[in-house]
Amino acid sequence: MKKSYLAIAALLVFILFNIWNHYRVKQRGEQDSEIFYTSGINGKITYLSANVGAVYFKVGNSEAKYMFIPTSVSGKGEERFSAFATKGDSISKPANATVLKLYKDDKVYKYKFKKLHEQPHQNKKVKPKER
Numbered sequence: 076m077k078k079s080y081l082a083i084a085a086l087l088v089f090i091l092f093n094i095w096n097h098y099r100v101k102q103r104g105e106q107d108s109e110i111f112y113t114s115g116i117n118g119k120i121t122y123l124s125a126n127v128g129a130v131y132f133k134v135g136n137s138e139a140k141y142m143f144i145p146t147s148v149s150g151k152g153e154e155r156f157s158a159f160a161t162k163g164d165s166i167s168k169p170a171n172a173t174v175l176k177l178y179k180d181d182k183v184y185k186y187k188f189k190k191l192h193e194q195p196h197q198n199k200k201v202k203p204k205e206r
Contacts, residue, residue, distance in 0.1 A: 104129075104142075104191045105191045105193075107141075107142040107191075108142070108143070108144075108189075108190055108191035110141065110142075111141045111142060111143045111188070112171060112190060113170055113171060114139075114141065114168075114170060115168065115169050115170040116134055116141065116166060116167065116168045116175070117134070117165075117166070117167045117168075118134035118135035118137075118165065118166070119134065119135060119162075119163055119164070119165050120132050120133070120134060120160060120161070120162050120163065120164050120165070120166060121133050121134065121135065121136075121162060122140070122162070123157070123160060123161070123162055124157075125157030128144050129142050129143070129144050130142070130143055130144070130145055130156055130157045130160075132160075132166075134166065143175065143188040143189075144188055144189040144191070145157075145175070145186040145187070145188050146186065146187050146188065146189065156177065156186050159177070159179070159184070160177055160179070161179075164177055164178060164179045165177075165178040166178070173187060173188075174186065174187055175187075175188065
């Protein structure tokens, strides 16, 4: 009987941890999405990685790391940003723009992206996190 209580308690802890972790990851994605959307970004890519469809990058000498989930708009077919962009390529995106431009080999490629957040909050400055 004692073993069944322990098993139920362990299962309950596991379920609660997964609910908490899902909420935390979702909230972090929404925050990162809002930071990317509201930021004006312009410069050469100095760091680039991808994970489960999301792209993480740094630009210039900044330690700010941005995250976005790109979808191709124009360019070299339907190239995925994470497979096509490389360190040293330039990107630009005005604050609150819906398109990021990638400058590669004297050509411009446009990428839209998914917004994971609601509309930006009025009168709220969101800064990228130093990572």
